[in-house]
Amino acid sequence: MAYLVIRMRGTVNVPYWARHTLALLNLKRRFNATIVPEQEPYIGMLRTVKDYVAWCKVDAGFVKQLLEKRGKYKDGDVTRLGFSNIDEFAEALASDKVVLSRVGVKPWFTLAPPKGGFKRSSKHMYSDGGILGDNKELLELASRMV
Numbered sequence: 157m158a159y160l161v162i163r164m165r166g167t168v169n170v171p172y173w174a175r176h177t178l179a180l181l182n183l184k185r186r187f188n189a190t191i192v193p194e195q196e197p198y199i200g201m202l203r204t205v206k207d208y209v210a211w212c213k214v215d216a217g218f219v220k221q222l223l224e225k226r227g228k229y230k231d232g233d234v235t236r237l238g239f240s241n242i243d244e245f246a247e248a249l250a251s252d253k254v255v256l257s258r259v260g261v262k263p264w265f266t267l268a269p270p271k272g273g274f275k276r277s278s279k280h281m282y283s284d285g286g287i288l289g290d291n292k293e294l295l296e297l298a299s300r301m302v
Contacts, residue, residue: 219247229260
């Protein structure tokens with residue numbers, strides 16, 4: 157499984173260590189999203205910047221929707237990447253078989269603010285009534301941002 161990670165907080169007054177970790181995750185601006193594999197180094201990075209991002213496990217259906225609407229391909233087409241269609245590419249991304257930056261797709265997605273606004277606080281952790289950290293409801297929020 158892979159994680160969908162969305163940066164929810166802005167760029168002002170961010171300490172160097174958090175700014176550096178967010179840059180390693182390709183999350184340089186607010187409402188940028190990326191897909192990272194479920195590996196221990198990435199999980200440690202997510203825990204380090206938990207006050208700035210929200211993440212959850214993602215399925216192939218949502219990855220397909222994200223690639224169709226917000227994906228930017230360097231060569232212009234998925235078939236040039238070695239996949240027969242976008243469904244096969246989305247399944248490979250969701251199951252950690254391929255990484256975005258190594259196949260010719262920009263490793264981040266630029267999202268819009270959610271339609272209808274945030275239903276919970278964007279300054280608190282998910283466990284405290286907010287949206288930051290390991291968020292079980294992030295896919296619903298992200299579908300309003302795509």
